[in-house]
Amino acid sequence: MSTRIRLSPEDRRAQLIALGVELIATRTLDEVSIDLLAEEAGVSRGLLYHYFGGKQEFLLAVLRHMADELFLATAPVDHPDLVHRLRVSLVNYLGFVRDHHTAYLSFMQTARGGSSPEVRAIYEDGRGALTDRIFDSATADELAVFGIADTPSSRLFARGWSAMVEDVLMAWLDDARGLTEDELIDSLTFSLGGVLGVVAR
CATH class of the missing domain: 1.10.10.60 (Homeodomain-like)
Structure with a gap:
């Protein structure tokens, strides 16, 4: 029995x-x-x-759990090179979105649609935690390699960069447009320095 x-x-x-x-x-x-x-x-x-x-x-x-799982999935690996750490995090981010594509798309669209302030708050808090971790997990010297300084304006533009990353990944999953995964991840990785380097100047 x-x-x-x-x-x-x-x-x-x-x-x-x-x-x-x-x-x-x-x-x-x-x-x-x-x-x-x-x-x-x-x-x-x-x-x-x-x-x-x-x-x-x-x-x-459920959405708070998903945001927490994404944060854990993209945790920086133990490696001395910031570029490598960021690249691995982006690979894991892509893997998470790919594995939860319908759920993540619905989460994103509901948050951006503005019909639910609570959903938007979870979404924005999750995005903020991901981008703040870029600065919190790196030294000033590591950031300087990218031409980045840890300033309020840099953190603000990092949020904008993360929105671009999300949009590009979702579009690429629908249509890769001849771009390989490695090319996609490399472009997204180095685009951070391009965006925030301009802010620093």
């Missing part, structure tokens, strides 16, 4: 969030419902309301 494993509230909540990530991998955010989640998870609607309060709260929890 099988024994049913009783999950802790934290583990059950994490399980439901993981299922939510799977659901939005093949559906837009608007297509996910509490009824669908309850059916897929094999739990009652009441249990979902107990953990999340409703659909909006559930989706926000």
Whole structure:
């Protein structure tokens, strides 16, 4: 006779969030419902309301989890060369977006559309954490190789660079236009110095 494993509230909540990530991998955010989640998870609607309060709260929890996972996936590797670290992070960023393409696209479009301030806040906070880490994980000498100084204006333009990276990656996944992955990553890597070098001057 099988024994049913009783999950802790934290583990059950994490399980439901993981299922939510799977659901939005093949559906837009608007297509996910509490009824669908309850059916897929094999739990009652009441249990979902107990953990999340409703659909909006559930989706926000899923998107926060996705933003956290992206941050972890793109963590700088232990290497003395900033260019190498940035390149590896971009490779991992591309891999994450490729593996979660539908979900990430829906996240991005909802955030940029402005219909949900909460979704936009998660999106912008995630982007800020990624770009701030470029400066926080590098020394002044390493940044200087790129012609970059850690200033408020540089961090501001780094946010703009990250938007360009995101747009280029999403467009490339739809149509590579003859550009190899290595060429794409190299161009994005060195474009950071081009953008922020101008700001420094």
